[in-house]
Amino acid sequence: MEKTVTVAVDAMGGDNAPEAILAGVADALAAYPQLTVKLCGLPEVVEPFAAQHERCDAVACSQVIEMDEHPAQAFKAKPDSSIVVGCKLVKDGQADAFYSAGSTGACFTAGTMVIRRLKGVARPALCTNVPCPGKTVVMCDVGANADCKPEYLVQFAKMASLYAELLGARDPKVGLLNIGEEETKGSAFAQEAHTLLKRDVPQFAGNCEGRDIVNGTCDVVVTDGFTGNVALKTIEGVGKMLFDEMKRMFMSSMKTKLAAAVLKPSFKQLKDSVDPDMFGAAPVLGLRGPLFIGHGSSSPLAVKNSLALAIRSVESDLTGKIATALANADADEPVKA
Amino acid sequence: MEKTVTVAVDAMGGDNAPEAILAGVADALAAYPQLTVKLCGLPEVVEPFAAQHERCDAVACSQVIEMDEHPAQAFKAKPDSSIVVGCKLVKDGQADAFYSAGSTGACFTAGTMVIRRLKGVARPALCTNVPCPGKTVVMCDVGANADCKPEYLVQFAKMASLYAELLGARDPKVGLLNIGEEETKGSAFAQEAHTLLKRDVPQFAGNCEGRDIVNGTCDVVVTDGFTGNVALKTIEGVGKMLFDEMKRMFMSSMKTKLAAAVLKPSFKQLKDSVDPDMFGAAPVLGLRGPLFIGHGSSSPLAVKNSLALAIRSVESDLTGKIATALANADADEPVKA
Numbered sequence: 001m002e003k004t005v006t007v008a009v010d011a012m013g014g015d016n017a018p019e020a021i022l023a024g025v026a027d028a029l030a031a032y033p034q035l036t037v038k039l040c041g042l043p044e045v046v047e048p049f050a051a052q053h054e055r056c057d058a059v060a061c062s063q064v065i066e067m068d069e070h071p072a073q074a075f076k077a078k079p080d081s082s083i084v085v086g087c088k089l090v091k092d093g094q095a096d097a098f099y100s101a102g103s104t105g106a107c108f109t110a111g112t113m114v115i116r117r118l119k120g121v122a123r124p125a126l127c128t129n130v131p132c133p134g135k136t137v138v139m140c141d142v143g144a145n146a147d148c149k150p151e152y153l154v155q156f157a158k159m160a161s162l163y164a165e166l167l168g169a170r171d172p173k174v175g176l177l178n179i180g181e182e183e184t185k186g187s188a189f190a191q192e193a194h195t196l197l198k199r200d201v202p203q204f205a206g207n208c209e210g211r212d213i214v215n216g217t218c219d220v221v222v223t224d225g226f227t228g229n230v231a232l233k234t235i236e237g238v239g240k241m242l243f244d245e246m247k248r249m250f251m252s253s254m255k256t257k258l259a260a261a262v263l264k265p266s267f268k269q270l271k272d273s274v275d276p277d278m279f280g281a282a283p284v285l286g287l288r289g290p291l292f293i294g295h296g297s298s299s300p301l302a303v304k305n306s307l308a309l310a311i312r313s314v315e316s317d318l319t320g321k322i323a324t325a326l327a328n329a330d331a332d333e334p335v336k337a
Numbered sequence: 338m339e340k341t342v343t344v345a346v347d348a349m350g351g352d353n354a355p356e357a358i359l360a361g362v363a364d365a366l367a368a369y370p371q372l373t374v375k376l377c378g379l380p381e382v383v384e385p386f387a388a389q390h391e392r393c394d395a396v397a398c399s400q401v402i403e404m405d406e407h408p409a410q411a412f413k414a415k416p417d418s419s420i421v422v423g424c425k426l427v428k429d430g431q432a433d434a435f436y437s438a439g440s441t442g443a444c445f446t447a448g449t450m451v452i453r454r455l456k457g458v459a460r461p462a463l464c465t466n467v468p469c470p471g472k473t474v475v476m477c478d479v480g481a482n483a484d485c486k487p488e489y490l491v492q493f494a495k496m497a498s499l500y501a502e503l504l505g506a507r508d509p510k511v512g513l514l515n516i517g518e519e520e521t522k523g524s525a526f527a528q529e530a531h532t533l534l535k536r537d538v539p540q541f542a543g544n545c546e547g548r549d550i551v552n553g554t555c556d557v558v559v560t561d562g563f564t565g566n567v568a569l570k571t572i573e574g575v576g577k578m579l580f581d582e583m584k585r586m587f588m589s590s591m592k593t594k595l596a597a598a599v600l601k602p603s604f605k606q607l608k609d610s611v612d613p614d615m616f617g618a619a620p621v622l623g624l625r626g627p628l629f630i631g632h633g634s635s636s637p638l639a640v641k642n643s644l645a646l647a648i649r650s651v652e653s654d655l656t657g658k659i660a661t662a663l664a665n666a667d668a669d670e671p672v673k674a
Contacts, residue, residue: 131575131578132578133578133581133582143516146516146522146523146524146525146527147524147525147526177567179480179483179562179563179566179567179570185483186483186563187483187484187561187563188483188484189484190483190563209566209567209570209574210566210567210568210569210570210571210572210573210574211570211571211573211574211577212574213571213574214571214574214575214578215574215577215578223567224524225516226516226523226524226527226564227563227564227567229516229546229547230514230516230546230547230560230564230567230568231547231567231568231571232547233516233546233547233548234547234548234550234551234568234571234572234575235547235571235575236547236548237546237547237548237549237550237551237552238551238571238572238575238576238579238611239575239579240548240552241468241469241470241551241552242575242576242579242607242611244470245470245607245610246603246607248470249600249603249606249607250600250603252603255599256599256600256603258596258599259595259596259597259599259600260596260600262592262593262595262596263586263587263593263596263597263600266583266586266587266589266593269586270579270582270583270586273582274575274579
């Protein structure tokens, strides 16, 4: 029999909570027999659900962190919120991982303060899939660290490569997001990061540009959290703009409406491929236990996919692999936070 | 009768040079009666063309800067190249503007060294249209200044707003590209830029995010050249990826092929809207004379559109307007380069 994986789940996080979260948890419990859920949230939400589902325990919390609250302030003010309580379950060994579709900032703060960094990790980082046809590509950091030192990117590269391997990449190629292919291109920051990546990351394949993020040149795109966040949201924005425009154009006549109806399944498939809701969740890499943050608009399917990712990361010991990789790195070149 | 506008044109620049450039110049000469062209390039290219066209003078050059040469080295090594000679014509008052689809770096270097900065301009910047349905949106800087100081962005905002007005925007709204809407979001650089923009740029409307670049939230997106270049190339990459994928999907069966054929004009229109080739050219803002740099893959239509832009910028005295706006700014708060 497979070993049980216990995932703490924030029932209150996200724009469609708790309904979408509960529906996704129910689907995940049905699909993954090894999964046990510790469902964190207001008692009136989590207790009736837990009573009706096998392998689901209710963890009653008295507070909820809203999407627009200041992360650090909310973390301090709401120690009994579902996000903070979920992180505590991981810290105390009562859960193997935590998943929330709530405030990214609050989850990151709680994860860093409660689950805490692995030894040798300068900065935990947010890593996410980016749409790329027929290939799994991840980008790191996508917003947790707006200000980075070049050496952080070496760690991002190592951690994100291990995550890319979890997702199925073999010998993942790492690219540095930059504004030219040559080593001497880019900002002073990018040039220094290039030098360090070349020295310390065997999978480093050189610079990649904005257009390469989605064309499969690399398996792992490393960048500072500011640039990564801008690039990620630009991808999302261009996808939305183009599909909105197509819809508008195709609705303009009966002839185009009929033609568009034939192509609808293809459009749907492609639209899903650039829909952040479909990516599942983004892990915070570098913590002592897995933390997955879902998109605020997560659907039941996104919740289910996120829990599948959480299970895989526990079963493959992603945290242990990162700890080993970064501990070794640390021995070679000490990193000061 | 309209006043003559003399534009120096680099016949040798771009992947499709000289054929695409010459075809575009011929179209522009036919379309714009006020245009006179000084065609810079190898004598065997420019002399036969000039002999066959009214209002076109050949300016024979003995050198050509290739696309992949190091900009500063090429500028020094090739003083008789079409790019350097074109800039000299502007500097000497023999041309009102210069257009090249050659190496962006070499054009920028030559522009800065030969045409030179306007008084009060800390850093000339590259400004380009971004695709946004039904609206003209420009982004600045998109790659000329990989490392910026926050105060440069105030100048970028002022210069790009004047360019947006030239393109038809009324009271252009300026957004700072950042990773959150709130004033306190983003890197230390972005936060300081926010403070300065709020203080010094009346049209400043706050932060915008990656997804807002193409959704019309702002008329002018200001950012450092590193982030702007990544965002611009990401837009290009996502557009290409989605259209390539659609083509692949639609070719999969006879039924979808037929439906796609009906929608072809709509696809074409939309594809053009994200095609950098269609944007015309990107001006370098902040020089003592207009310099427009075209995409390397510029088609004859792109060349013609670029020359139309150059004519408009001369006729509306964009350079004079920028000089006035920045000279005033300079009086308030001296900017050190």
